[in-house]
Amino acid sequence: MDFLNALADPAIPFLRLALFSGLLASIAFGIIGTYVVARRITYIAGAISHCVLGGIGAGLFLQNAMGITWFGPLTGAIVAALAAAIIIGLVSLRANQREDTAIGALWSIGMAIGLLFIAKTPGYLEPMSYLFGNILLISEADLWLVLVLDALVVGTATLFYHQFLAVCFDEEYARLRGIRTDIFYLLLLCLTALTVVLLVRVVGIVMVIALLTLPAAVAGNFARSLGQMMVLATVCSMVFISSGLAVSYSHDLPSGPTIIVLSGLVYLGVIAWKRFARTTA
Amino acid sequence: MTASEPVITIRGLDFAYNGSPILEDVNLDIAPLDSLCIVGPNGGGKTTLLKLILGLLRPGRGEIRVLGEKPEAARLRVGYVPQHAHYDPLFPVTVLDVVLMGRLDRLAIGPYAARDREAARAALAEMGLADQERRLFAEISGGQRQRALIARALAASGELLILDEPTANIDAVSEEHLFEMLHKLNERLTIMLVTHDVGFASKFFKSIACVNRQVIIHPTSELTGELIRNMYGGDIRMIRHDHRCAKEGHCTHGLS
Numbered sequence: 297m298d299f300l301n302a303l304a305d306p307a308i309p310f311l312r313l314a315l316f317s318g319l320l321a322s323i324a325f326g327i328i329g330t331y332v333v334a335r336r337i338t339y340i341a342g343a344i345s346h347c348v349l350g351g352i353g354a355g356l357f358l359q360n361a362m363g364i365t366w367f368g369p370l371t372g373a374i375v376a377a378l379a380a381a382i383i384i385g386l387v388s389l390r391a392n393q394r395e396d397t398a399i400g401a402l403w404s405i406g407m408a409i410g411l412l413f414i415a416k417t418p419g420y421l422e423p424m425s426y427l428f429g430n431i432l433l434i435s436e437a438d439l440w441l442v443l444v445l446d447a448l449v450v451g452t453a454t455l456f457y458h459q460f461l462a463v464c465f466d467e468e469y470a471r472l473r474g475i476r477t478d479i480f481y482l483l484l485l486c487l488t489a490l491t492v493v494l495l496v497r498v499v500g501i502v503m504v505i506a507l508l509t510l511p512a513a514v515a516g517n518f519a520r521s522l523g524q525m526m527v528l529a530t531v532c533s534m535v536f537i538s539s540g541l542a543v544s545y546s547h548d549l550p551s552g553p554t555i556i557v558l559s560g561l562v563y564l565g566v567i568a569w570k571r572f573a574r575t576t577a
Numbered sequence: 578m579t580a581s582e583p584v585i586t587i588r589g590l591d592f593a594y595n596g597s598p599i600l601e602d603v604n605l606d607i608a609p610l611d612s613l614c615i616v617g618p619n620g621g622g623k624t625t626l627l628k629l630i631l632g633l634l635r636p637g638r639g640e641i642r643v644l645g646e647k648p649e650a651a652r653l654r655v656g657y658v659p660q661h662a663h664y665d666p667l668f669p670v671t672v673l674d675v676v677l678m679g680r681l682d683r684l685a686i687g688p689y690a691a692r693d694r695e696a697a698r699a700a701l702a703e704m705g706l707a708d709q710e711r712r713l714f715a716e717i718s719g720g721q722r723q724r725a726l727i728a729r730a731l732a733a734s735g736e737l738l739i740l741d742e743p744t745a746n747i748d749a750v751s752e753e754h755l756f757e758m759l760h761k762l763n764e765r766l767t768i769m770l771v772t773h774d775v776g777f778a779s780k781f782f783k784s785i786a787c788v789n790r791q792v793i794i795h796p797t798s799e800l801t802g803e804l805i806r807n808m809y810g811g812d813i814r815m816i817r818h819d820h821r822c823a824k825e826g827h828c829t830h831g832l833s
Contacts, residue, residue, distance in 0.1 A: 334665075334668060334669075336665070454687070455686045455687060456686060457687075457688075458674075458677065458678075458681065458684055458688070458689065459681065459684070461670065461674065461678075462678045462681055464668075465664070465665075465668055465670055465675070465678070466659070466664070466678070468633065468659065469657065469659060469678060469729075470678070470681060471633070472631060472633075472652050472655070472657050473652075473653070473678065473679065473680075473681035473682045473733065474652065474653055474681065474682040475681055475682075516667060516669060519669040520669055520671060520713055521669055521670060521671060521674065522669060522670065524669065525669050
C-alpha cells in the first residue's frame with residue numbers, strides 16, 4: 297500500500313512517470329523480445345546494448361567537453377545502437393562464418409570506447425547508472441521516445457506480421473518465396489537497437505538481455521503463435537516492471553536489479569513447473 | 578514453356594567452395610513429370626546442387642535454367658521442402674501458419690487473403706492433415722511435420738517439387754505413406770528428391786542422379802550394386818529398408 301500511496305503523492309511525480317513509462321515501454325519490450333527469442337539473436341541484443349555505452353560516452357564528451365549541446369547521451373545512444381545493429385546485420389548477412397567473433401569484438405569495443413570518453417569528460421561522472429540503469433531517472437523526453445518507439449514497433453509488427461514470422465521461423469524458405477529477408481532482418485535489428493536504448497534507461501546496459509528475453513521466454517511456454525507470445529510477453533514485462541518498482545520502493549532497493557531478479561524467479565518457476573507437470577503427466 | 582521442354586537444364590556447371598571443387602562439369606536435363614532421386618555420399622554435392630537449382634548459390638561456371646528461366650526468377654514456381662528436423666521445437670506457430678508461408682509471395686502487408694487460406698487448407702487436406710491445422714507445428718509427429726512442409730510447398734502451387742532428405746528422422750510407416758503421396762503428386766508435378774538413402778530409390782523414381790562431384794543420371798532400372806559401388810567409391814555396406822529380415826539375415830540390395 298506504501299507504493300500505491302507514493303504513486304498518488306504529488307511530491308514525488310517521478311515515481312508515476314517511471315511506472316507509466318515502464319508500462320508503456322513494455323509493449324515494445326514484449327514485441328521485440330518475442331522476435332529476439334524466436335529468432336535466437338539474444339547475443340546480438342547484448343552486443344548492441346554494450347555498444348550503447350560508446351554512444352552515451354561520446355554524447356557526454358561532446359556535450360560537456362566540446363560544448364556541442366545538441367548531441368547528448370540519448371542521441372549518442374541511439375546512433376551507437378543503430379550503427380551496431382547495422383554492422384552486426386551486415387556481418388551476419390555477408391560473412392558466413394565468424395559472426396560470433398565479430399559480435400564479441402563489437403560488444404567490448406563499444407563498451408571500451410564509452411569508458412574512454414567518460415574518463416576524458418570533465419566533471420565527475422558515474423557510469424554505474426548507465427550500467428545498471430535507474431527507471432526513476434526517466435524524464436518526459438524519454439516518455440516521448442517510448443511513445444514513438446511503441447508506435448513504430450506495433451505498426452511494423454502488425455503490417456508485416458507474416459513476413460517477420462517467416463523470417464524468424466525459416467529464413468531460407470522466406471527468401472525462396474520472394475521475401476527480401478535481408479531487409480526484414482536489418483529492420484528487425486534496428487527496431488531491436490531502439491528498444492535496447494529504452495531498456496538501458498530502465499534496467500541498465502548489463503541487464504538489458506534479461507528484461508528483453510525473460511518475459512518472452514515465460515510467454516513462449518504458453519503461447520500458440522508469435523502474436524500470443526507478444527501479448528503475453530508484454531503483460532509479463534508490465535507485471536515485472538511494476539512489481540519490481542513496488543518492491544524496490546518499499547524495501548529501498550535499486551529498481552533495475554529488483555526487476556531482473558523478479559523476472560528471473562518467475563522464469564525459473566515456470567520452467568520448474570513445466571518440468572514438474574511433464575513428469576507427473 | 579511447352580510440355581516437352583525440360584524443367585531443368587544444366588550445362589557445363591562448375592561450383593567450388595573456398596577454392597575446393599564441389600561440382601564439376603555437370604550436365605543435366607529433367608523432363609516434365611519426371612521423378613528424379615538424387616543420391617550420393619555426404620559431402621558429394623547433393624545439397625549444393627539443390628541450392629544452385631533454387632538460386633541460393635551461383636555457379637562458378639556454366640548455366641542453369643529452371644522452367645526456362647534463371648533460377649532466381651523461377652523460384653516462385655518451385656515448391657521447396659527443406660528438412661523438417663532443423664526447426665526450433667519451441668517455436669510457437671500453428672500448422673496452418675506454416676503452410677500459409679507458401680503464399681508469402683502473394684502477400685503485400687497485413688493478413689493473408691481468403692483465397693490464400695483456401696489454398697493452404699486445400700494443400701493440408703491433400704496431405705491428409707485437414708484436422709491438424711490448429712495444432713502447433715512442434716506438437717505433431719515427424720511424419721506429419723514432413724507432410725505439412727510438403728503442403729506448404731503445394732500451397733505455393735509450383736510446377737516442380739524439390740525435397741531435401743524427406744525421409745530423415747521419420748518412421749518406416751510414414752516413409753511408405755510419404756512415397757504413396759509423392760507418387761500421386763507426380764501425376765501433375767515434376768519431383769526431385771535428395772536422399773542418402775539409396776534403398777528405396779528404385780521403388781518409386783523414374784530416374785536417379787548420382788552426385789559425387791560429377792552428376793550421372795541413370796534410369797532406375799539400371800540401379801545395381803555395381804553402379805552404387807562405383808558411385809560411392811568401393812567399400813560400402815548397404816542396409817535394407819523394407820524392414821523384413823530374411824532367414825539368412827540382412828542381405829544387401831543387389832550386392833552379393
